Amino acid sequence: MEFNLTAYYKTPIGIAKIVGDKNGLQAITVLDEAIEITEEIPEILKDCTQQLDEYFKGTRTSFDLKLNPQGTDFQQKVWAELLNIPFGKTCTYLEQSKKLGNVKAIRAVASANGKNPLWIVIPCHRIIGSDGSLTGYAGGIWRKKWLLKHENPSTQQSLF
Incomplete structure (x- = not known):
């Protein structure tokens, strides 16, 4: 066993x-309580x-884990599609639904994203609303914002 x-x-x-x-990672979740x-x-x-x-230090942009x-099956397809979103990029729920071949499945896709058991590694934080809003994230919107900024930091231009 x-x-x-x-x-x-x-x-x-x-x-x-x-x-x-030994069969691989089953879950990575973020906790709010101190443990x-x-x-x-x-x-x-x-x-x-x-x-x-390495990811948090900014030296890793993709994961190579089992x-x-x-x-x-549907959730597995949705999660597999999330793995195709490159580091530093975002995708909308509508775009993800289209890639999965059913634009009408947008709510089901959003629900499956919300059940993603592998925080960060399967990058559901890269999914945003069609209007660019940071919609639902199981770890909290502030974490989603932090992760997106971490992956795509704005560079301050020198004025001089």
């Missing part, structure tokens, strides 16, 4: 709970924490 391993990892925007086993971080990261989760470290998110 396979057991999931869990680690609590400190990020600049909250404690991430990372869950996985003790894991001192000794389980070997199977070390690659994830290393890549998240993923095993649990969801319906």
